Amino acid sequence: MAIKTRGVSTEDGHVMTAEEFKRWLKKFDSDRDGRISREELQDAIRFTGGLFSMWKQRRAVNAADADGNGFIDDDEMNNLVEFAQKTLGVKIVAF
Template sequence: MDKHQLYERVFNHFDDNKDGKISPAELQQCVRVIGGELSLEEAESAVEFLDSDGDGLLCFDDFVRFVEEGGEEQKVNDLMEAFKMYEMDGSGSITPKSLRRMLSRLGESKKIDECKVMISQFDLDGDGVLNFDEFKVMMS
């Protein structure tokens, strides 16, 4: 069974009223069955975000996007943890000094000027440091 068939089977299982759509409540039930936690508000937000035709429900293609992008929240959490390791000084930004310190801990010796150049490649607002959004771009 390929991935598409598996998604279709899961979709059809949770489409209680067999209308070819999954409601926020059905999505919440689906996530609960696979061991996740999703409040009704979170399910409604997910449906609103992914709903391609504006009917307040997920069609099969919307559902596939939900499943395949479901790890997005975990990726953001992992990036936030990595960002905090590089940031280190509580400023909310990665500075050339904090980047140098972290690279040194990883066994890579860099000069401050080299760290400034590394940061400048992803410093979208030109302030000389990386905020979290710029860090996400750098890591993608």
Template sequence: MDKATQYGRVFELFDGDGDGRISAKELQQCVEAIGGGLTEEEAEAAVEYLDADGDGLVGLEDFVRFVDGGEEEEKAKDLREAFKMYEMEGSGCITPKSLSKMLSRLGESRSADECQVMISRFDLNGDGVLTFDEFKVMMS
């Protein structure tokens, strides 16, 4: 069973009246059914936080984004940590020099020119360095 199907089934459990959206009351009832507890205010705040289209209800897309988001946040955090290892003294970018230095530490000696070629493959804006967004593209 794929993720979308799994999320859809869980969503249906939360969606007590079957209207394709989860209300604060439905969220509160479902959490109580599994042994948890949410006040009415907490349930309303959770729905408001998850509700992307502002209709006061959580749709399937909102639900999937929330459930799947935890994994994405962890990946982004890991990427940010990796990026910090390669960037030059907090400059916010990876330069040929900083890449060369880090590769040397890892036992992969490369000249600054070789590193420039490596960077140029993913340097989307052509400024000669890698920003975090360009690094994310490279790592995906």
């Protein structure tokens, strides 16, 4: 998944901190409610050129959405960071 941050890249993707990833993802919060919906997450995955974005967003929401309400809020964002690292090939590092 190609996500542009600081121009730091590796062979298999871009490197960012968890906070950079969260800030990037919040750009897709189109209704500005502070949560990421299934549709907003699909837009983010599609923006990166990700294939099978509908399938990936379903898996991502299911993995991150601890309370099962269909949204990823700030308390669940770390779950999404973990999913992105394991499944979407995003490199999250501590700077």
